[in-house]
Amino acid sequence: MVTITLMKIKDSTPTWPPTGGRFGPNFPIPVLDDTVFSAWRYDGTGDHVRLKLRNEHGTEYIAAMQLPEKVLEKLITLISTQKDLTLREVGELDIP
Numbered sequence: 269m270v271t272i273t274l275m276k277i278k279d280s281t282p283t284w285p286p287t288g289g290r291f292g293p294n295f296p297i298p299v300l301d302d303t304v305f306s307a308w309r310y311d312g313t314g315d316h317v318r319l320k321l322r323n324e325h326g327t328e329y330i331a332a333m334q335l336p337e338k339v340l341e342k343l344i345t346l347i348s349t350q351k352d353l354t355l356r357e358v359g360e361l362d363i364p
Contacts, residue, residue, distance in 0.1 A: 272364050273364070274362040274363065274364055275339075275362070275363055275364075276359060276360055276361065276362060276363070277335070277339070277343060277358055277359050277360070277361045277363060278359035278360070280335050280336060280339050280363065281333050281334055281335050282334055283333070283334065284359060285298045285299075285300060285331075285355055285359070286298055286319060286331040286332055286333035286355075287331060287332055287333075288329065288330075288331050288332075295329060296321075296323050296327055296329045298321060298329075298331045298355055299323060299324075299355065300354065300355045300356035300359070301324070301354050301355070301356060302321040302322060302323045302324070302354065302355050303321060303322045303352055303353070303354055303355075304319050304320070304321050304347055304353050304354070304355055304358050305320055305321070305322060305351070305352070306319070306320040306347065306348070307319050307320070307343060307344045307347040307348070308344065309340060309341075309344065310332065314337050315334050315335060315336060315337055315340065316332055316333070316334050316335075316340075317332070317333050317334075317335055317340050317343060317344065318330050318331070318332055318333075319331045319332075319333060319347075319355075319358070321355065331355075339363050342363050343358075343361070343363065346361055
């Protein structure tokens, strides 16, 4: 019998929740109830993903997350196939 160990996205990254792409008084800080509507690999790195989010006020912004490369591609696929996930739900996704 083969046992598959599942790990949550939030346990696969050194920083949870992810950090905002820009800092300052006019840029949102990621909140777990914000909606994630796209994800892509950040050019030039093998282990960073950018998440595009929308907060409760409709403001769109980008947050960055570092993940192992094997997890990163699976996350991008999951986000592209499951619409309107909250950041909290993304963190709870199981990755084999």
